[in-house]
Amino acid sequence: MTELLLRLETVAVLVFLVSSMAAMGLALTPRAIITPLRDRRFVLLALALNFVLAPTWAWLLTLIIPLQPGHAAGLMLLGGAAGAPFLPKLIETARGDLAPAAALMALLTAGTILFMPFALPLMISGLDADPWNIARPLLMLIIVPLVVGMVIKQCAGSFARRAARPLAKIGNAALLLLFVLLVVLNFRALLGVVGSGAILVALLFFTVLFAFGWLLGGSHRSVLGLATVARNFGAALAPAENCFDDPAVTVMIIVGAIVCLVVSFAAADWVRRAGDRTKVR
Numbered sequence: 001m002t003e004l005l006l007r008l009e010t011v012a013v014l015v016f017l018v019s020s021m022a023a024m025g026l027a028l029t030p031r032a033i034i035t036p037l038r039d040r041r042f043v044l045l046a047l048a049l050n051f052v053l054a055p056t057w058a059w060l061l062t063l064i065i066p067l068q069p070g071h072a073a074g075l076m077l078l079g080g081a082a083g084a085p086f087l088p089k090l091i092e093t094a095r096g097d098l099a100p101a102a103a104l105m106a107l108l109t110a111g112t113i114l115f116m117p118f119a120l121p122l123m124i125s126g127l128d129a130d131p132w133n134i135a136r137p138l139l140m141l142i143i144v145p146l147v148v149g150m151v152i153k154q155c156a157g158s159f160a161r162r163a164a165r166p167l168a169k170i171g172n173a174a175l176l177l178l179f180v181l182l183v184v185l186n187f188r189a190l191l192g193v194v195g196s197g198a199i200l201v202a203l204l205f206f207t208v209l210f211a212f213g214w215l216l217g218g219s220h221r222s223v224l225g226l227a228t229v230a231r232n233f234g235a236a237l238a239p240a241e242n243c244f245d246d247p248a249v250t251v252m253i254i255v256g257a258i259v260c261l262v263v264s265f266a267a268a269d270w271v272r273r274a275g276d277r278t279k280v281r
Contacts, residue, residue, distance in 0.1 A: 012178040017141040020171030025149020026164040032099040049228045055079035070248025077236040078256045083108030084230035094271040189251045202259040210267045222271045230264045233257040
C-alpha cells in the first residue's frame with residue numbers, strides 16, 4: 001500500500017508541474033513574461049529577497065534555535081531554493097497578475113539552478129551538489145511545459161483558450177492530492193519532529209519571508225511577498241536525496257514543504273482579502 005501511495009505521490013508531482021505550467025503557458029505570451037523583467041528594481045529586489053535574505057534568514061535561525069544537523073541542513077536547502085512552481089496558483093488565489101508571476105518564476109528558477117550548486121556547499125558542510133542533477137528536473141518539468149504552452153498559444157490560439165482551464169483544474173487537483181499524500185506518507189516522521197524545534201523554525205522562516213517581501217515590495221509587494229515565501233521544495237529535495245545520508249535532511253524539507261503550502265496559501269488569501277477591502281474603500 002505504501003509503495004502504491006509513493007508512486008501516486010510521484011505521479012501527482014509530475015501532473016501538477018506539467019499541467020499547471022502548460023496551462024500558464026497557454027494563457028501567456030513571451031512579451032507578457034519579458035516586460036516585467038525590464039523593471040530593474042523589481043528584478044534586483046526579487047533576487048535579493050530570494051538569494052540573499054532567504055538563505056541568510058535560514059542560517060540565522062539555525063543559530064538562534066538549536067536544531068539537529070540534518071534539520072539545519074534541510075532548512076538551508078529551502079533557503080536557497082526559489083522559484084516555486086505553485087507561485088502562479090498563489091497569485092491566482094490572491095487575484096493578482098499572472099504575467100509578473102510567470103516572469104518571476106522563470107527568473108527565480110534560473111537563479112536557483114545557478115545559486116544552489118555553487119553557494120550552498122560553502123554554507124552547508126558535506127553538501128556536494130551536481131548542477132545538472134538540480135537543473136534537469138527544473139528545466140524538464142517547469143520551463144519546457146511553459147514554453148510549449150506559449151508556442152501552442154502562438155500557433156493555435158483558439159485551442160489554447162479551450163485547453164487552458166481544464167489543464168489548470170487538473171493541476172489544482174494534483175496539488176491538493178500531493179499535499180494530502182505528503183501528510184499521510186510522512187505522518188510518523190512529522191510526529192518525530194514534534195518538540196525538536198523544526199516546526200517552529202519552519203513557521204518563523206516562511207512567515208518572516210512573506211513579511212519582508214510584502215514590506216519591501218512596493219507596487220509589486222503582493223507578487224514579491226508570495227514569491228519569497230513560496231520555496232521550491234522540489235529543487236531542495238534533489239541535493240538532499242543525492243548528497244546526504246542523513247534522512248533528517250529530507251524530513252526537514254518535507255516539514256518545510258507542508259508548512260510552506262499552509263503559510264503561502266494563507267498569505268495569498270490574506271492578500272486577496274486586503275485587496276477586496278481596498279476596493280470597497
